[in-house]
Amino acid sequence: MTSSIPAAATRTRTTRHPWLAMIPLLLGILIGALAISSVATALPAIRGDLVLSDSGALWLVDVYALSLAATLVVAARIGDAFGRKRIVLLGLAGFAVLNVVGGLAHDGLLLIVVRALLGVAEAFVVAGVVATIGAHYQARQRVLAYGLWTATFGAGSALGPVLGGIVTEGPGWRWLLLGSVPLAVVAGVLAIWLVDDSRSSRRPSWDVLSIVSSIVALGALVYALHEVLAAPVPAVIAGVVAAGALVFFIRRQRALREPLIDMRLFRVPGFSPAIVRIVASSGVSSASVLLVSLHLQDERGQSAAAAGIAILPQAVATALGGVLAPVLLRWLSSTALTVLALVVQGAGLVWLSAGVGPVAVPLVLVGAGFGIAATLAATTLFDVTSQDDAGQVGAIQEVGFALGGGLGIAVLGTIASIVGAAGFTIALVVAAGMVVAAALLPLTRRLPPAAIPVHEDR
Template sequence: MRPWWPLVAVCLGTFMLLVDVTIVNVALPPIAASLGTSFGGLQWVIDGYALALAALLMVTGTLADRFGRRRLYLVGLGVFAAASLACGLAPDPGTLVAARVVQGVGGAAMFATTAALIATTYHGRRRGTAFGVWGAVNGLAAAAGPLLGGLLTQIWGWRAIFLVNLPVAVLAVVLTLAVVSESAPTGGGRVDVLGAATFTLTSAALVYGLVAAGEQGWGATDTVVALVLAAVALLAFLVVEHRSAAPMLDLALFADPSFAALMAAAAILQAGAFAHLSLVSLWLQSVLGLSPIRAGLVVIPLSVASFVVSVAAGRFLHGGSPARPIAGGLALIGVGVLLMTLVGPASGPWALLAGLVVAGLGVGLATPVLVSATLAVLPPHRAGVGSAAVNTFRQLGLAVGLAVLGTVFAGRVATVLSGAGTPDPTTTANALAGGRAAAVVGDGEATTALVHQAFAAGLDRVFTVAGVGALVAAALVAVWVRPAATREPEPVSEGAPA
């Protein structure tokens, strides 16, 4: 067992940072009730974490090469633990969102170093075994998140989903200090501070603008200012990266249609398969009245299906193009999410089952080979940036996808309420999206049917947009990522994290 203790130390951090992506969904209604936040606030609880991961993954990878992977992993664990404590004690929505952003900073430091620590610790057959276990832990984190979140929330309250990280982080730190050796710093490259700053500003302003559009409308001052700022920041990012001698993201890579299609696929996979789950959780708990544990159990089929298939999907790494399982997986996600449009005003949670299973099969098929497919279309010396880019676009896809689908949902609900003669449809739609359906229904029994109808209509529109987006991404991969353009990839296992 002694040779495997470093793997245990690395996997503890990996599990913790990835489970925090999915564990929050089930706790959103209790968070909304406890802190009195809107759906925009709830979105930022998820997006703050995802954006920090997306913005800093490539930067922290460079820092790890310069200062040492073990050292940065330990720093990440410390930051993550401190931020988790702040999340658990947060007295208001603003503090919670800020702490989630800091949590994402720590998560980025861990996520950027775990694979490198394994690669430098293990060699030969042990390395393959270690990466297999690490990939399984990735998938297990996604599978365990909803159920673990439901259990902790129902038994101890929503704050427990953050406080539980503290003993795990302490154990990971102790083990890392005791059994993980430091890899010699390589000096790394120059840290692209301007690139990271403009990328972060672009992403944050875009998400803020989309969230504001859902709550205030597309013509609102906040919406317009944020979207204009996002456009300006994007232009600045493109200029900075074009002129930088050591860019955070080499824009020349996007001249290859295969690489560009795979980055789009990575983003849309996360958005199509996972971004709608926060709204599903709100529907299950605030409209249907399910407990957090039961709500977590409802979405477990997606996680379990993806975990089982991802374990078996390794055979696609040998022979043929890894683009095939990605395109097939995205198509399954699209079909699965479109199946969830069967949800209607009188539907119960079982209406989601078939769609969740089919979407989960797609996630399990596509996710484990995303990195391999990217490495197959890049020269060997670009392997590091290719792997980091995939994970960056996955987290960015989750953040932007949630903002887009939240705006789609709010718009559709407001339209239905307006058609029914609701005096202030926008405010009522925001109340429903913020998990306050009980308060709306409390105005009278006559409104119950309208609430169910409006929420179902909003979910129908969200599932349609997400499903069609996944099918379009599948077509992009099938058309642009051609087998003839790929080389045989090195096996890379990364499970199916959300």
């Protein structure tokens, strides 16, 4: 017997303007984006003060994204069960407390642990924000909400390295952490006042084996992708562990009556193509930043600071693309605009592959294409499912972005490093092929959520 997805999740409503809720939600995303990106320019000072080894410095950078990706699925399930607003508040509270501890830390290991726990806190924030947007906004409003989400993350990613350098050279790197505390407190207070709560009406799954295997699979996979160039042997071992845990997780979900993640979501028309587009677009976008930065410094002799400024147009264009996506839907359908955005991103990558001339314009194409395509692909995931699935869908979306970034850097960075002199060109041409292939995926007709048979009696 087959039943349809319930039309709505359990939620509370207020009489306030619905867009006011985006203020604390976007502030939570901004805090996380700054935390991820600002450490890059502050790392030399942190390393000097805390006497970190090479591996310790690497862990300080990578552990945040690692713990964020590993705990997203569990955080989303907790939000489905106990309320998405509550996990946002829990994450913001954790962010405030942990940043105080980190800002006062005088031990490198303690700061690494704090960064790992900050990643967990941000997983709660991200899972709650993404699911709340999916549950509370519909149609064009949802596109705009995700556009603002993309723009905020893009702006934070662009400003982070600049802010990290300014603060480090001024009051000191510790104020990168301590300065986040009032932001987290303000976001939490506004969230209590402005954000409506929501949760899934379905009975939550707390299968321990599913939870453990999801954490192991995602954590090991993100580690493998991030470390494949720096530490290939441990990365391969982690990749094997990730593959085994992922296979177990998928089989476990198919066998459970109440799975942690319903794998049949991937059979919903339009869902899997949207995930592939998120992975491909975010992957080539992340890789282009790395490849262009290395090219400008190694081949054109620019300083690290000059290279950072040269890459800034891509981050700005990503933010603008997210904001412009709902406006452009006035003239093009979501499907047509997504395909066009991915093709534009591919064109920018091909232009960059020539390795000559200013990089600003092609980087704008790459960034704008990513901003538009990512916004629309994320919106599609929620358009073809129901509000009850918002937590699961949000977690899958964010894992797609995280794995896309890691996979893009790992694959394309490896190509660039092993090919030799032509590596930069070949890697970017391959990147263009990947994103155009994602654009040409079979287009499927969307079904209304109520008509999609996902949950069946087992």
